Amino acid sequence: MKQFALKAVRTSVAAAMLLAAPALIGGMGIAPLTDGVAIAQQKNKTVKVKAISAKVYKQMEPIQLLMEENKNGEALAKARSLESAAAKWQDHEKARLYQVIGSLYQDKEDYKTAISYYGRVLKLEIDPGTYNQTLLAYGFMQYGVEDYRGAIKSLSEYSKNVEIPNLMVYEVTGSAYYNLKDYGNTLKWINKAIDYNKTQGKIGKETWYQMRVAVYTERNDIKNIVANYEILAKNFTKKRYLTPLASYYGELGQEKKRLALYDAVYQSKMFTKENEIMNIAYMWSGDQVPYKAASIVDKGMKDGVVSKKKSKNVEYLANMWRMSREDVKAIPVMESAARLSADGENYSNLALVYFNVGQFEKAVKAAEQAERKGKMKRPDYNYLTWGQALVELKRWDEATKVFNKALKDKRSKKYAESYLRFVANEKARYAAFKAHMES
Numbered sequence: 001m002k003q004f005a006l007k008a009v010r011t012s013v014a015a016a017m018l019l020a021a022p023a024l025i026g027g028m029g030i031a032p033l034t035d036g037v038a039i040a041q042q043k044n045k046t047v048k049v050k051a052i053s054a055k056v057y058k059q060m061e062p063i064q065l066l067m068e069e070n071k072n073g074e075a076l077a078k079a080r081s082l083e084s085a086a087a088k089w090q091d092h093e094k095a096r097l098y099q100v101i102g103s104l105y106q107d108k109e110d111y112k113t114a115i116s117y118y119g120r121v122l123k124l125e126i127d128p129g130t131y132n133q134t135l136l137a138y139g140f141m142q143y144g145v146e147d148y149r150g151a152i153k154s155l156s157e158y159s160k161n162v163e164i165p166n167l168m169v170y171e172v173t174g175s176a177y178y179n180l181k182d183y184g185n186t187l188k189w190i191n192k193a194i195d196y197n198k199t200q201g202k203i204g205k206e207t208w209y210q211m212r213v214a215v216y217t218e219r220n221d222i223k224n225i226v227a228n229y230e231i232l233a234k235n236f237t238k239k240r241y242l243t244p245l246a247s248y249y250g251e252l253g254q255e256k257k258r259l260a261l262y263d264a265v266y267q268s269k270m271f272t273k274e275n276e277i278m279n280i281a282y283m284w285s286g287d288q289v290p291y292k293a294a295s296i297v298d299k300g301m302k303d304g305v306v307s308k309k310k311s312k313n314v315e316y317l318a319n320m321w322r323m324s325r326e327d328v329k330a331i332p333v334m335e336s337a338a339r340l341s342a343d344g345e346n347y348s349n350l351a352l353v354y355f356n357v358g359q360f361e362k363a364v365k366a367a368e369q370a371e372r373k374g375k376m377k378r379p380d381y382n383y384l385t386w387g388q389a390l391v392e393l394k395r396w397d398e399a400t401k402v403f404n405k406a407l408k409d410k411r412s413k414k415y416a417e418s419y420l421r422f423v424a425n426e427k428a429r430y431a432a433f434k435a436h437m438e439s
Helices: 002-008 012-021 054-070 074-081 092-105 113-122 128-144 147-160 167-179 184-199 206-218 220-235 239-253 255-267 274-286 291-304 313-321 325-342 345-356 360-373 379-392 398-409 410-438
Strands: 035-041 043-050
Touching: 002 054, 002 410, 012 043, 012 360, 043 325, 054 074, 054 092, 074 206, 092 113, 128 167, 147 167, 147 206, 147 360, 167 184, 167 206, 167 360, 184 206, 206 220, 220 239, 239 255, 274 291, 274 313, 291 313, 313 345, 345 379, 360 379, 379 398, 379 410
Parallel strands: none
Antiparallel strands: 035 043
16 A cells, blocks of 8 residues: 555656746747836736847847747757856846746756756846746756755745645645655645635545545555545546555455445456456455355456466356355366366365256266365265265165265264165165065
């Protein structure tokens, strides 16, 4: 369980970092030229944003064209070539250039260099919108290079600055805290994302609940692990949530829930491996429903998922059919199990099934095979079945010999004595009847 939980918090921030790159107009951070100023909104305040000059725009325009043609390598070289000239630019113009360079390094996945350029932007005298836009990218880049404390500081500041919640920021901040093993703050930030989504009538992202499972797993808080797995199972129905949840139900002693959930997974055709099919069958037989267990294994064999060549599989299926009193279905399976088995146990069981369906000759032969193979748990049972089949065939003398073998086992002595008396009486009665008919 813990392994899954740890994987859950390895949140892919690649998408987040891509989204966090400063919003580039026309592919780069060049604000449209105006004669005066651009206007931005920041926490219900209208903020004037300076536009770049015509001279700077003319120098940066080729970069934009290169980026539009996906020639990012050339665009980066061109942007870097402007750094010396940018020393004389105003701060808001430098910010645009550094944003572009940072985003191009980010595109190359050179996050450390991207961080350094975003950091330059944050030191300039710029409008709040540009500052927060860059701070967001900066925080995600810090997370990307595993500077979790830096990421927490940057993203927390960003969250204070903006009015509309950024749920990706909550997620990444929570993940950063998780990597620092600060599970209380992990929950705080993830719960903020979940709670906000609830106000919008939404369940939220799958990864948020995965992270909560991870935290509660670290704390061994079974109650909350189960609660969050239940949310995941209900809203993001996947085997990787259903099977752990079923296992936890088992740990809590909720066997009916455990079996019902595993069966739901089976019915949804999510089990594709032999061990999975056999496990659900074992659960049903453990719940005293052998017919269900047999049906599952039988289908698994027909589908080619459960091997027919493994004696333990065949023996199990045969026993489940037998326990279900489905002797006709059990016979071909038991015949196969008997051939695969190294001992006589399965032939002994097969003899009993043959006897039950009135195939007495086959019962005798199976019992003889069982004796030849040997190594049975209860050879006396085999003798009793064998003897009864011989009685049905009116082979009195052979039956007497077989029951005498059973007589040697104390566990079956009383039964053997009873059968021997019965055979003697039947033999005498049959002889008298035969003599009478012939006279």
